[in-house]
Amino acid sequence: MSHAAVEAAAAAAGLIVMGGFHPQTGGTLILLGTGPAFWAAFRASAEATDGAPHPVDRWSKRVIGSIAAACAATCSFPSDGPPYAPFIAWAMATGRFAQSPVGMMVHDRVGMMISLRGALHFTQHLALPARARFDPCTGCPAPCASACPVGALSAAAPYDVPACHDFLDGDGAKSCMVGGCLARRACPLSRGAGRRSEQSALHMRSFHPS
DSSP states (O other), X not given: OOHHHHHHHHHHHTEEEEEEEOOTTSSEEEEEEEOTTHHHHXXXXXXXXXXXXXXXXXXXXXXXXXXXXXTTOEEEOTTSTTTTOOHHHHHHHTTSEEEOTTSSEEETTTBTOOOEEEEEEESSOOOOOOOOOOOOSTTOOOGGXXXXXXXXXXXXXXXXXXXXXXXXXXXXXXXXXXXXXHHHHHSGGGGGXXXXXXHHHHHHHHHSOO
C-alpha cells in the first residue's frame, strides 16, 4: 500500500486525502474529507434519498469502511463517540491545517470549508509527501474575522454557539443557511473546496434544524 494508492481510492469514492502523519505509537494515520467531487458522489447514493437521519455520516461510514477494507486499514469517524476520536489534534499533526484568526481550522486545499469524514489507520509506515510548513494567515487581511454577523467566532474565546443559533433563527440568516457560514466562506482558500451551495445548506440544516 502507498499514499498514492490511498489518494486514488479516496478520489474514486469522491473524497480527498486531507493529510497524514506518523503517530508516536507507530504506523500511519490518513485523514479523508470532502472536496469538489464529494457532492455528486453523495447525491448518487442511497443515503442521500432514503430519508433516514444522518445521511452524510452513514455514507461516510459505508464508503470509508470499503476503502479501509480494500487498503487493509482500520477506520474511525468524527461521529463515533463519546468518547470522540481527537480529529482536531490529528488534523494539526498533519501539518496541512492551521488555526485561523477566528479559531476554526483552515486547510491548505479547502480553506475553512473543512468536512473531515474519517480516518484510516495503517499498521505500516507509509511514505508521506514532503510539505513545507502551512502558514496561510500570516499576511492575510483576515476577512474571516469580520464576516460573522454576531461575532460568534474568535481565536481568543470559545465559539459562541448560542449566539450563532439565535442568529440562525432570525430573518437575516438566509445567506448562512443557504450558502454556509459566512466566516468560512470569507477565507480566500475556501474557494478550493468547490463547495456547492446545496452541500453547505445540508450541513447547515444538520447543525441548525428548522
